[in-house]
Amino acid sequence: MGETWRKSTHSGESGNDCVEIAVTTHHVHVRDSKQPHITLTLPHRTWAPLIATLKHPPASPQISADEAAQPPGGTEWRRTA
Structure with missing residues (x-):
């Protein structure tokens, strides 16, 4: 890609336990330093709203583990052979 990657200021001492970002003209690329071949x-x-949500997540309603395990839209997961 040719971008310049910057490491998070919260990197571990080894420098390999962090999120890295690269900013280009139209996009922000995000990757895990341990798996640099996978990029978001x-x-x-969308970058600023994402960071704002991560810093201050909205209050979410309390749901049970069973409810959380179900896909949205009222459908159910079914095991296939």
Whole structure:
């Protein structure tokens, strides 16, 4: 890709336990330093809202583990052979 990757300021002492980002003209690329071949690419317009949500997540209703394990839309997971 040719981007310049920057490491998080919260990197471990080895420098390999962190999130890295690269900013290009239209996108922000995010990767785990332990698996740099896997990259999440986001348009600039989504970066600030993502970081704001991670820093201050909205209050979520309390749900049971069974409810959390179900897919959205009222469908159910079914085991297949």
